[in-house]
Amino acid sequence: MSSWDAMIDSLRVVAAPDGTAAGALSACCIADHAGNVWGQSEHFPGFNAEEATALMALFANPIDRASEGIVIGGSRYVFLNGGDEDGVVRGKRGSEHGVVVVKTKTAFVIGIHGDNLETRQVSAHVEQFGDYLSSQGM
């Protein structure tokens, strides 16, 4: 699984627009739509079939599912915005933690951050990573 490790390493570091590192995600993961984890960083809290099903439902119908939040590895995040139209959903836990989940054709790219980064920055980064996966046909 070393190829996934390399990908996870590049997903973990959030670049600033000028190319320098703005900071690192606290945890990240790439998984399929059924909840099987392909690759994950240290400290990633986990992801399972149930959470994947709930995420699929949120993407498909964000208006009805908004009140349920986003749950990753048992931690609940307040759902902010997004859905299938945007290809991404974003969430917040307290004022410090945030999550960005990008859905590609076959995968979820999940980035979790702490107070060293803003969800906005993380979103642009994780979405760009999602573009890369999509370009690889995943």
Add this chain to the structure above:
Amino acid sequence: MYGGDEVSAVVLDLGTHSVKAGYAGQDTPQHVFTSSVGARAKGGDVDMTEGGSQSSRDIFVDSMGIRRDEVDVTSPYGENGMLEDWEAVEGIWEHALKKCLTIQTDEHPVLMSEPVHNSDGVRSKMVELMFEKYAPPALFLAKNPVLSSFAVGKASSLVIDIGGRNTTVTAVHEGYALQKSVTRSPLGGEALTDVILARLEKQKVEVRPRYAFTKKEKGDGEFTVKAVNHPKTSASYSLFKRREIVEDLKATVYQLNDHFFRGDEHKNVAGITYELPDGNTIEVGAERFQIPELLFQPDILKDLDVNVPSLSGDVKLKSIQELVLECINNSDVDVRKDLWGNLVLCGGGSMFTNMRERLDGALFDHAPQNVKTKVVASMNSVERRFSTWIGGSILASLGSFQQLWMSKQEYEEHGANLVLRKCP
């Protein structure tokens, strides 16, 4: 980093009613002017023009005081509440940046506000037009309610914004609008103005704009008023000027009742006398309570028996308390309690006497029993009217915000659509 602390950013809030522009870090916008612009098909006698040279129309910004033949008054906003007339938008930006603030646009980052329901297409178009035309070093799009929430020092709140064209209720959580929570009604400041105007016309009161008559002093404080006919005045200009008069009437005479208004109340209330620009006086009785009450009881519209286009759709009009309730029910269950305790009232349409108290009362009745409701509204009318701009001024001057700008370089590399990711 991109905006830089040495050069101050410009904050531009193009609302449906008025445009606010100024430098980040200031308490209030330096320039405020109407969002309505004059437009005339090219070919007529051109005096002063603004906007692009290839445009098909001459656009007149911030010069509604001057009546011009065959000039239509139009809004940059379309029916759907999003920017649509890009010639008008460009004219407004040109006026705000070059005429009012007189800046070198390629030196100042620009923070623009946007309606919370703005579409991806309109957002990208705003970014493209701004970078292509004015080449700022960086820009940012921020949603109106997020800025209004910052203006009262809150990262999380429920923002009730009574604006020109709309009343919009949005849950804001940690600096992000909960996009799917937003509820909206066309019952905003302008609709109330139109209801008042329609009522006056129904009562055969002629609201005459200043350009439509001359006024000469006869001596002893008496005036002779003579109608002047300008047949080439557009209907939209006439309407704009009549609305201006009614806006003043509304601000000085109309108010909310201090409790839920019942139909037969105030039948014998003393009327307030108001002098129109042509010297005619009118007296407004119970209606001065009844019309603002539409915000809380839209059904009253039936009793008023007037036809106001913006309110005549098929959809049932919702009261503010219904909008709030629906918005909270659309929000994450974990934040609902917090929202009830942090209700923020803002917008130019919220200026009626008793507004905050009435909202507090109406929401108290709807809130679950175990939660505390609290409505915050700035006592300072300027702060309430300009809350969106003020929030933008605060945000753009935060040190931690500087790394969030979308730079011109990023625009050149990734295109306008990057804004959807940079400013979600």
